[in-house]
Amino acid sequence: xxxxxxxxxxxxxxxxxxxxxxxxxxxxxxxxxxxxxxxxxxxxxxxxxxxxxxxxxxxxxxxxxxxxxxxxxxxxxxxxxxxxxxxxxxxxxxxxxxxxxxxxxxxxxxxxxxxxxxxxxxxxxxxxxxxxxxxxxxxxxxxxxxxxxxxxxxxxxxxxxxxxxxxxxxxxxxxxxxxxxxxxxxxxxxxxxxxxxxxxx
Numbered sequence: 189x190x191x192x193x194x195x196x197x198x199x200x201x202x203x204x205x206x207x208x209x210x211x212x213x214x215x216x217x218x219x220x221x222x223x224x225x226x227x228x229x230x231x232x233x234x235x236x237x238x239x240x241x242x243x244x245x246x247x248x249x250x251x252x253x254x255x256x257x258x259x260x261x262x263x264x265x266x267x268x269x270x271x272x273x274x275x276x277x278x279x280x281x282x283x284x285x286x287x288x289x290x291x292x293x294x295x296x297x298x299x300x301x302x303x304x305x306x307x308x309x310x311x312x313x314x315x316x317x318x319x320x321x322x323x324x325x326x327x328x329x330x331x332x333x334x335x336x337x338x339x340x341x342x343x344x345x346x347x348x349x350x351x352x353x354x355x356x357x358x359x360x361x362x363x364x365x366x367x368x369x370x371x372x373x374x375x376x377x378x379x380x381x382x383x384x385x386x387x388x389x
Contacts, residue, residue: 295334315370328367329367338374349369350366
């Protein structure tokens with residue numbers, strides 16, 4: 189059968205099909221982003237509801253103590269307060285990795301590759317032990333410079349623990365150098381779950 193459709197019409201059909209496919213992908217991406225936003229908002233609201241509930245319970249128990257002068261109430265108040273402080277402490281160390289990884293990837297120089305993250309807690313707050321691969325020693329050093337840059341708003345400081353370069357690595361010849369860092373989160377960063385904010389529409 190001979191196809192008598194003009195070339196211009198064929199191109200129009202081809203572009204129309206391509207646009208439909210692209211529209212489907214964009215729609216799926218938008219739906220995915222909306223879903224992530226809903227989940228994050230729900231988690232944040234649930235956290236603050238739990239905190240408000242705990243505060244209300246502490247206030248009620250303290251009022252009961254003032255009214256009845258019961259020694260046993262002191263123990264209940266102490267238990268609830270300790271549980272509340274534990275919840276806050278745990279949530280203050282929960283990292284929102286979706287935001288953190290995207291920001292770190294943007295900050296890393298070309299020719300480097302992030303290979304490991306490990307949450308660590310020090311006397312000055314929460315931070316990360318970071319490992320990355322690099323094409324050479326200079327790029328391995330640049331990883332520390334970029335991550336410690338205040339303009340990125342990720343870490344307040346990042347210290348190099350070690351840099352090792354193997355001339356002919358068997359695992360990954362493109363990245364013969366490995367850098368290990370210990371980084372401290374910047375104050376009021378947006379990568380800890382407890383620092384998340386719900387944006388008003």
